Amino acid sequence: MPNFPALTHVAITVSDLDASTAWYQKLLDAQPVLDEDEESGNFHHTVFALGGGTLFGLHTHTTNSGGTHPFSELNVGLDHIAFACTQSELEDWVARLDEAGIEHSGIKHAHYGSGISFRDPDNIALEFFAPPAG
Template identity: 75%
Template sequence: MSQMSSFPGLTHVAITVSDLPASTAWYTALFGSAPVLDEDEESGTFHHTVFSLDGGMLFGLHTHPDSGTPARFDERQVGLDHIAFQCSPDALPGWVERLDALGIEHGGIKNAHYGSGISFRDPDNIALEFFAPPVSTS
């Protein structure tokens, strides 16, 4: 068996949305940038709109032409619970201001021993968070 390095980080996250134009506009405002890709996937089984985030991370919005009636997201179901965007503790107040300016409801800054975060939801009710790990004092 070959030697493996540490477990690799994430390169992208893709979520399924019910209204691609509305979600694209919402995420464009949140990210402050336009998508870098907007196309039907070559197999024709889904359409994806992809944003490029800091650190080389990609964030995709998908629609599936063969899907039935869309349901609202519920983290209590098996699957995704939430997506957290990393930031520093000092950046959290700025994200509160940004969410307020965009009219996006949020829970304010919550602090815990494992870090601090701001929880909010997208148009499909998908749970999102700005998360700041605790500052190391060592």
């Protein structure tokens, strides 16, 4: 049996694609590599390329399931998305978030690693996470 594969992409549904695209462009300091209607016509996706070959997509759907609700990690489904970094890069990410005007938790340490928590325009929980040094 082969090893379980790595994640190739993560896609999140957003309430305002233009606003979220601009916000993620600032956070990622990158332009989307794809911005198109999906061939079925059911959604539009704007996709960013992250390090390691992972893609990060923003989706907006042509049909709505009955309204938009603010994201909450307390609901069944996604809890948060963590972006990998090293312990030495955490301070750089704090500076980058401060420069972009993005509120964050500051660096929090635990025995399993350190992280910086923050939220996107739809309140989706995000994190920069570094495993423990050593």
